[in-house]
Amino acid sequence: MNSQLSITTIALLLLLLLLASNVTAQPGVFNIRKYGAPNGDITNYKFVCFSYSLVFLFVKALKSAWKDACASSSPSKVVVPSGWYKLQQIDLEGPCNAPIEVRVHGKILAPKNPYHLNGQDQWVRFQYINFFTLSGRGTFDGQGEMAWTQNDCGRNTNCNRHAMNFGFAFLNNSIIQDINSKDSKYFHANVFGCNNVTFRNFNINAPETSPNTDGIHIGRSTKVQIINSKIGTGDDCISLGDGSRQITIRNVTCGPGHGISVGSLGRYPNEEPVVDLTVKNCTLNNTDNGVRIKTWPGTSVVSIASHLHFEDIIMVNVTNPIIIDQEYCPWNQCSKKSPSQIKIRKVLFKNIRGTSATQEGVALVCSRGVPCEAIVLSDIDLSFNGSKAIAKCANVKPTIRRKAPICMVPHI
Incomplete structure (x- = not known):
């Protein structure tokens, strides 16, 4: 009887020790x-x-x-x-x-x-x-x-x-x-x-x-990834400042807000390049902009934004679905006398479809100092009030692949 009790006691002690070791391992x-x-x-x-x-x-x-x-x-x-x-x-x-x-x-x-x-x-x-x-x-x-x-930051630079x-x-x-x-x-x-x-x-x-x-x-x-997220704000849903590299944005719903933006770039000295961005399988609902690249004119900052890939994106009543704006100057905080020195190159806009809140569904306004290079529009299907949206372009000759609006109207 005593031997059986001892065996049971030893077994219980061993079990407690085992459980304790499992707990401490967690x-x-x-x-x-x-x-x-x-x-x-x-x-x-x-x-x-x-x-x-x-x-x-x-x-x-x-x-x-x-x-x-x-x-x-x-x-x-x-x-x-x-x-x-x-x-x-x-x-x-x-x-x-x-x-x-x-x-x-x-x-x-x-x-x-x-x-x-x-x-x-x-x-x-x-x-x-x-x-x-x-x-x-x-x-x-x-x-x-x-x-x-x-x-009051929109009108006061010292806010x-x-x-x-x-x-x-x-x-x-x-x-x-x-x-x-x-x-x-x-x-x-x-x-x-x-x-x-x-x-x-x-x-x-x-x-x-x-x-x-x-x-x-x-x-x-x-190597920053933003995936499977919902973002509604009063400004950019996602924005990339200088030095952003290997960024992936996937399965993101944006709205309200100002869209998904590269930039603004070129405002501050010693800015680093933005390289290798992928935006894919995203939806933008009632935003001011869709996918946007924006740089400041009137500064001496020299840099690049390259290898930017926007694909499989749905626009729902977006004011500016596809936009490159190298004359970005909110609240007249800069001078447009000298062009932006940020070189934009190797940008793909592919399979972007939906509705634009304005007739100008595509606006590619590049720098007259360093015109955009290797810009590709492929499978762009945007409508405005039941008609096809148009494209306005300046200082860029985009490559058109398959279906996309042609830059028929120059930007003034």
Whole structure:
């Protein structure tokens, strides 16, 4: 009897040891509740009012959980459970010792007053991290309405730019997925100095009337993918700044907004080329522009934009479905006396179809200083009020393959 009990006890101990080893082999989970974060209950009156003590507790808990997770020698996960939280500006930085994930299930709110973010240009910033993941179907709400009413950047070159919802800087081999960005005060996401970063099911929502709320802006980054996402903003859904290389945009729905843009380029000194862009299987709904390349005249900046591929795109009542604009000068902030020095070459527009809100469905207005080269229009089928849309061109001789409007009307 005793021997049987001993055998049973030993077996149980071995089983417990086995289970313990399996648990320790799993990625470490760092739940912010264990670090003193509030429970996020919206029915709590004090929480609805977002008292400073609760804000402080959430920020402290998030920073502490991040610090411990980042220091972990095995893969780790910081968890923000379901609930409502208010967050001041925060930087979550590496380098970390192992792959790290932040999983957000709740709704995180920025201060409504833009000046309560201590003058920072990005509300939530992730930077200097390898193998980073942001996930969880949570929402980051920038509560940007107050900032939009104060935005005069369209007519004031010295305007105060308010905080973006996200800054992603110097990330490598990282994924942002299943996250929602809402009503940012300025751009929703700025991607800078990154390599091999994928946005998947990254959904952005802001009203058409929200100024300068670009969805995702990319600069000085390589191998960035944006796939299977919905973006509605008051500005460009996606924009590429200088130094963007090997960018893929696929299965993205854009609208409202100003479309998918390369640029603007040529405004600032020491800009780097934009090379190797693929935009494919996208839909643009009621946007001001469809697919656009824009550069500034009147500057001495010399660079190139090359190997740009736009294919299998549906336009639904888009004002300017296909546009190259090398005279981009909003609010007369520049001079057009000298032409743009950005060379645009090797651009393919293929299988682009749908409806244009204007008769001019294709506008290729290139620089008289460095005319566009190797521009191809193939299978372009755009209609305006039941008739075929027309094309206007300047300083370019596009190659027409199969069905596409011919540049019959010169740009004046």
